[in-house]
Amino acid sequence: MMINSILLIVIGLAGGLIVGCGVVAFLSVLGIIPRLTQISKTAKMIYLYEWAIVLGSLFGGWAQFRDIQFHLPVFILAPIGLICGVFVGMLASALTEVINVIPILAKRIGIDGQLIVALMAIVFGKVFGSLFHWIYFIDR
Secondary structure, three states: OOOHHHHHHHHHHHHHHHHHHHHHHHHHHHHHHHHHHHHOOOOOHHHHHHHHHHHHHHHHHHHHHHHHOOEEEEEEEHHHHHHHHHHHHHHHHHHHHHHHHHHHHHHOOOOOOOOHHHHHHHHHHHHHHHHHHHEEEEEO
């Protein structure tokens, strides 16, 4: 019984270390945070980004262990959701810009001249997909 507990502790710590190292590698090797601050022209607030990531990770891990639920009214949840969506969108755009996914894809499929059309299709697809998800699945 004690060997099972020790093995479970070792596997849990190893899994946490692997995920943590992957996140740190993702953020540092690709330069996501500096690029995000460059795009948003908030380079002087880079320490706030870093602290937000650290504190958000700590709070998120703690909240998952505690199974915390917040019962907030819609007028508070809507701005929080909007801010989270803006952050995820900016993070995704910084990632695609860092690894140059869109220009490479445009050259491969032969739409070099219509790059703005492809970008707008991606943006509108994401917006309509999100709206469909929230409107359709919230009513169910």
